[in-house]
Amino acid sequence: MGKLKEIRFVYAGSGISISEEGDNDFTAHISKTRKISIKQGKQFTPENLHKIYQMADSGNMVFSNDSSLGYLVLNPLRKPTKEYINNLTDEVIQLSVETVDGKEYVCTRDGHVFSDSPNKFRDIPHISNPEDKKYMLTSYTKEYDGQTLYRIRALKDFGSVKAGELGGYIAGEHNLSQYGNSWIQTDSKVFNLAYVGDNAIVRKSIMYGNAKAIENCRIIHTTMYGDSVIKGFAISNNSYIYHKSVICGESRVSGHLAFEGIIKDKVFIKNPGARITGNGIEISDEVQISENVKIDGHAKIRGRSRIMGNSEITDYAEISGEAIIKDNVCVGGKSRIWDNVILCGDVKVSGRALIRENASLYDKVLVCDAVEICGEAKIKDNAMIAGCSIVRGYAKVSGDAIITDYAQITSHAQIRGHAQIKGNAKLTEFVCICENSRIEGDVVLSGDTIVKGNTHISTQEQANKVIKPCISKTSSNEITL
DSSP, X not given: OOOOOOEEEEEOSSEEEEXXXXXXXXXXXXXXXXXXXXXXXXXXXXXXXXXXXXXXXXXXXXXXXXXXXXXXXXXXXXXXXXXXXXXXXXXXXXXXXEEETTEEEEEOTTOXXXXXXXGGSEEOOOOOOTTOOSEEEEEEEEEETTEEEEEEEESSOBTTBOTTXXXXXXXXXXXXXXXXXXXXXXXXXXXXXXXXOTTOEEESOEEOTTOEEOTTOEXXXXXXXXXXXXXXXXXXXXXXXXXXXXXXXXXXXXEEEEXXXXXXXXXXXXXXXXXXXXXXXXXXXXXXXXXXXXEOTTOEEOTTOEEOTTOEEOTTOEEOTTOEEOTTOEEOTTOEEOTTXXXXXSOEEOTTOEEOTTOEEOTTOEXXXXXXXXXXXXXXXXXXXXXXXXXXXXXXXXXXOEEOTTOEEOTTOEEOTTOEEOTTOEEOTTOEEOTTOEEOSSOEEOBSEEEOTTOEEOSHHHHHHHOBOOSOTTOOEEEOO
16 A cells, blocks of 8 residues: 655635645646646545545635635535625625535635625525416515516526526516516616516616617616617617617617617717717618717718717718718718718818718818718818819818809819809819909819919909910919909
8 A cells, every 4th residue: 555645735826736745846736617637747646636536526725815704716516595685786696605624605606705604694595486487576675766666586597597596676577578588687677668578688777668678689787768679689888768769780889869760780889978869860880989979860870980079960961981070070951971081170061061982071161052072172271162062083172262152173173271262163173272362153264273362253254364274283373363
């Protein structure tokens, strides 16, 4: 018979490390999940090997410091049989009783020691369930908003819920389906005609009125009421959802959502400062909304558009494509923002304006009426584009320039300073109108000409005096009538 060797079990942060008499280092380890690993080439005595397996199968150690009761080094073995209810926070903790070195410890599912006195806590009751119900109403009640609400208890295992587990509060069985994996967690309340069904999960939330959470949605830190509905795989976190709001698909939402319409597909509303109201709202595809954005009226936002900052989208405005709208931009009327447009600063767009392709607007630009801005056009500063005017191509408009009526600015034309373009004027190629110049009437200007000063052109005859063909892309004739 071999010599008996002393064996040591030592707490090692992620489990128990083991050494045998004569070892220079630890030669085996039991993980927190009770898996054994032995150093290659090491052979324990049969007695010590049995002790290692015994520790992994049914043993444990308690690690503690001066500030707490400590925790079990290995995962608890027993199912929860006790429960603790914090009457101030409504938090429910299920506890198991583990025995270590002959002493009983009451611990949480992850092994934190809650107490060493099991008799202080209520037993989780064993309830017969001949009707095969999912949950029952308990005698734990709470008065809320003039109603008596009842805490629920699971009667069988389903989803991630275990039999005996306590949930949140409901007014009656009409608030939570007896089918599927839907559940209302301990810190939530559902009452009036509000309904949670299918596989929906409600956590740290309040639902009332006719609100509905169905299919596979998740409701977190949310208040829902009115006729609002959240469904699909949608997730609401830190939201107020009411009126006739519908949120579905794989949307992720936060903020103040009180609209009549739909949010669907993979919409992502990031921040609780967002506010969506109005009737006929539609937000779809992969739209992202963040910060303090406000959406109102009958707005439609689609594609992969991104709306940020303090921007406002109102009235019958439509945003689509991969448009970027940020800062303090306001888009209203029946405006349409398509494609890869960028709007930032304090830009304001209204009327029936159409801005598309790769156009970009900055600063305090004002766009109204039936304007069209497209191509690679860039507009900045305090410029105003109005009427039925068109700005396209690589045109640039800046300063305090005004373009209105049926004016057309195309190609590489530039309008700067306090210049004004009105009537049916058409400016193309490399024309540059700057300072206090005014172009109006049925005038066509092209070539490589700069018009500046206080020049006023209102007839084609005047225009013909200044038009020069393009000599090169880097030279210009400066003309002042």
